[in-house]
Amino acid sequence: MTAKHGLVVEPMSKRVMNLYGFLAQSARRFPKEIALVWGEKTWTWAQLQRRVNAMAAALQKEFGVVKGDRVLVQSQNCNQMFESMFACFQLGAVWVPANFRQTSDEVAYLAATSGAKGLICGNSFPEHVEACRQTSAVMEFAIAIGKADFAEDYDDIVDRFDTETVFTAPVDHDDPCWFFFTSGTTGRPKAAVLTHGQMGFVVTNHLCDLMPGTTHDDASLVVAPLSHGAGIHQLTQVARGAKTILLPTEKLDIAEAWRLVEKWRVSNMFTVPTILKMLTEHPAVQERDHSSLRYVVYAGAPMYRTDQINALKTLGRVIVQYFGLGEVTGNITVLPPTEHHLEHSEDTRPGTCGYARTGMQISIQDDSGNEVSPGITGEICVIGPAVFAGYYNNPEANAKAFRNGWFRTGDLGHMDEAGFLFITGRASDMYISGGSNIYPREIEEKILTHPDISEVAVVGIPDPVWGEVGLAVCVARPGTAPAAEEVIAWLDGKMARYKMPKRLVFWPEMPKSAYGKVAKKLIREELIKRHQLDDPLEQ
Template sequence: MLAANLGRLLTWTARRLPAAPALRWRDQVWSWAEMDGRVDRLAAALRGLGVAPGDRVLVHSRNSNVMFETVWACWKAGAVFVPTNVRLTPAEAAYLGAASGAVAMLRDHGFAAHADAVREASPACRLVLAVGDARADEHEVEALIAATPRPAADHEADVDAGHPAWFFFTSGTTGRPKAAVLTHGQMGFVVNNHLADLMPGLTERDVSLVVAPLSHGAGIHALAQVARGACSILLPGERMDAGEAWRLIAEHRVTNMFTVPTILNMLAAHPDAAPHALRHVIYAGAPMYRADQKRALERLGPCLVQYFGMGEVTGNITVLRPDQHSLDDADPRAGSCGVPRTGMDLAVVNAQGWRLPPGGTGEICVRGPAVFAGYHDNPEANAAAFLDGWFHTGDLGHLDAQGFLFITGRASDMFISGGSNVYPREVEEALLTHPDVLECAVVGVPDAKWGEVGVACVVPRGAAPDPAALLAHLAPLLARYKHPHRFVFWEELPKSAYGKVPKSLLRARLVGE
C-alpha cells in the first residue's frame, strides 16, 4: 500500500508559504520556495547520477543549509538518508558506509579523507558529492544544483509505508553502531506525534533554533518545523555557543528548540538566560538530573518539555509536558519522564518478560507505530531486541499508579555490590544535591571483597570537596551499600558527541589513572 513520501512535507509547505522564511544561517535566508527548488534540483541530480529508490546516501556534514536540504532531496528521490556524526574519524565513517551499503556520499568541506576511507571500504560507493572543495572525481553540490533543471511538479518517488527513509545509527556505546531502519510510514506517525504531544499549536508563526546536530534528534525535530512552516535558525559556528544562542533567541523571538541535557544546562547557566518567547524547550537524549532540571525551570520558566526515547523509536516513548514540570520535590511527578506518547504502549517487565505492577523495577519495553522496522542486515540484534511483540529498550525503570515513568538507568550500567543491585543514576541524583558538585557520574568496577563497588567521578563547582563530606551528605539519602567506595575529581566528564556520558568512557579513563 502506497504511503505519503516524507519529501511531500516540504512540497506542500512551499506551495502554501512560498515567500515565508524557511531557514536562516549566518547572513543568509532561504524562503520555502527557494529551498524547495534547490531540493528538487538536488533530487533530480541524484537520480541523474544513478541513485535509485532504496539506495543509501551517506551524509557526513556539519549543520548547514545543504545538510538541512539533503534529507528532503534523498526522500524525494526515494533514497535513504544515512547521516553520520560529523566528529567521527575516517575509519569510523568508513564502517558506517560499509554497514549501510551506501552507493553515494555527500561530504562537507574538509572531509576528503573521510570520502576516501568510505570508498575504500565500500566499492559500491561510486559517487561523492562535496560542499566547497570537490576534487576531480567528485561533484560540487552547488554547481550540480545550478546545472540541473528543476523536475516537473509532483515528481516525488512513490513509496509504501515500509520504504526505508533514514538509517539512524545507534551511538555504539555497547559495541559497533547498528543502523536502525526508519520508514516513511513510521516517521509520518512520528511527525504527527511530535506536533500533538511535544509542540501543540505549532504554526508558521513559530521559530525554531537548531542547537544540536541535524544528524540525530535535532533533525527529527526539524521535520515538524517543515511540516508546519516554522522557520529554523542554525547557529553560525560549529560548536554550541550559549551567548550566541541567546542573542538569536531574543532577536528572532524563537519559540522552540530541541536540546539535550548538557546543552540545556549550558543555556540555563548563561547570564542572558530568560524566558523570552520560548514556549517549547524540548530536552531528551539522556536523563536530566533533578537538580539541573530545577535550575532550568527557574531560569527559563514553564516551557520545558521532556521526552524519553531512542533512535529505534525515534524519540517517541514518553512525554512530560510543561504543566507537568514542577519545582516542588514533593510533587509525585518529580523525577518522572512522563507518560506514554499518544498511540504508543509501554510496559515494565521482569527477566521473565512479565509485566510488573506499579513500583516494580524492570526493563522498559515499548510497542506501537513509532517503533522502527529493525536493524539493517542484523538478524541477531533484531532477535534480541524484539521479544514477545515488544521492543526492549535496555533501560530500567518503574511506573507509578498514574502511568508516569521513572527511569533508573541502563541495564548495562547497573552493578551488583555485595549481592545488592546498585543503580548509578540514583547515586548521581543524590550527589548532585551537594552544593560543591557540578557534575558527576558513577560507574561500577571490580572489587575482590564486594564483587563490584562504585567509583564516583565528580566535577567540582570550585575546589574539590572532601570525600568524607560527600559521604556524610549521602548518609541520610542512600543505603550504605550504594555509597561510592572511591571519589575521583576531574575538570570535566568524558562525553560522546551527543552529550551523553558513556560508562565505557569513564571506565577507560579510570583504567588509565
C-alpha cells in the same frame, strides 16, 4: 472476507505520503516566507524546495540514485545537509546521516554497513571520503559541500540542475527513508531502519505531544546535530511551515544561541540535558529576551533534578521532556510543561520522565517477558506505530531487540499506578555489590545535591570483597575544590550504606559522546587511561 472470529479486511494499499511532501506542502502554502536561516543567509520555502528538487534531479540523473539506495551524509549542520534529507526522500532513497564528530574510520564503517551508494561530505573531511572509498565496495560517487579536491561542489551541482524536474517517488508504509545509527555506547553502531509510514506518525505525534499549536509563525533554533534527534525535530517544523535557524558556529556558542533566540523570536528548540544545563547556566540567558520560548524540548538522557529545577527557575514552565531511543524515534513518554514542578512532593512525581506518548504503550517486564506490578523495577518495553522496522542487515540484533512483539529498550525503570514512568538506568549500567542490585542514577541524583558538584557519573568497578563497588567521577563547580573524602562523608546518612560509592575522583570535565551524552563506556575508557581504576580516594 469473513473469518470465524470476526471480520478480516485485506488492505488494498499500504501507500503513504512520501515525507518530501512536508516540504512541498509548506512551499505551496508559504512560498515567500522564510524557511531556513544560517548565518547571514536566508531561504524561502520556494527557494528551499527548488534547491532540493535540483539536488534530487542530480542524484537521479547524474549519479544513478534510485529508490532504496542509501546516501551517506557527513557534515556539520548547514543548509546543504538539511536539503539532502528531502532530496533523498523525494527519490525514495534512504538518508544516512553521520555525526560530524565521528572519525574517518567510524564513518567508513557506517558507509560499509549501510551499503551507501554515495557520500555527501563537508569539504573539511577529505580523509573521511578516502576512508569510505577504501572500505566500501559499492560506493560509486561523492559530492563535496564547499570547494574540494575530492569531488564536485554541492552548490555547483545544484546550479547545473536548477531547471531539471524530478518526480516524487511513490512509497509504501514500510519503505525505508532514514538509517538512524545508534550512538554505539555499548558496541558498534547499528542502523535502525526508519520508514515513511512510521515517520509520518512520529511527526504527527511530536506536534501533538511535544509542541501543540505549532504553526508557520513559529521559529525553531537548532543547537544539536541534525544527524540525530534534532533532524527529526526539524522535520516536524517543516511539516508546519515553521522556520529553522541553524547556529552559524561549528561549536556550540551559548551567547550566540541566545542572541538568535531574541532576534528571531524563537519559540522552540530541541536539546539534550547537558546542552540545556549549559544554556541555563550561561550569563547570556539573563541578558537576552527569551520570552518567545514556548517549548524547550530535552531528551536523550534523563535530566538530573537539580538541573531541572535551575532550568525551570531560569526559563519558566516551558521545558518539555521526552524519553525515547532512536529505534522508537523518541516516542515513548512525554513530560509536558504542566508536569514540570519546582516543589518536591509525591504528587509532583519528581524524577519521572512522563507518561506514554499518544498511540504508544509501555510495559515494564521481568527477564521472562512478564509484566510486573506498579513500583517494581524491570525492563522498559514498548509497542506502537513509532517503533522502527528493525536493524538493517542484522538479524541477531533484531532477535535480541524484540520479544513477543515488544521492543526491548534495554533501560530499566518502574511505573506508578497512574502510568508515570521513572527510569532507573541502563541495564548495562547496573552493578551488583554484595548481592544487591545498584542503580547508579539514584546515587548520582544524591551526589548532585552537594552544592559544589556540577556533574557526576557512577560506575561499578571490580572489588575482591563485594564483587563490585561504586566509583563516582565528579566535576566540581567553578571556584570550588571539594575533597573526595569530604563528599563521601557528606553522603553518609543520605542513602543506604551499601549504595554509597567507595571511591570518588574529580576531573576537570566529563567526556561526552558525539550527541552530548555522558556515556558510561567513555567514562570507563578514561578511567583506564588515567590509571584510576585501582587508585585510592583522590582528586
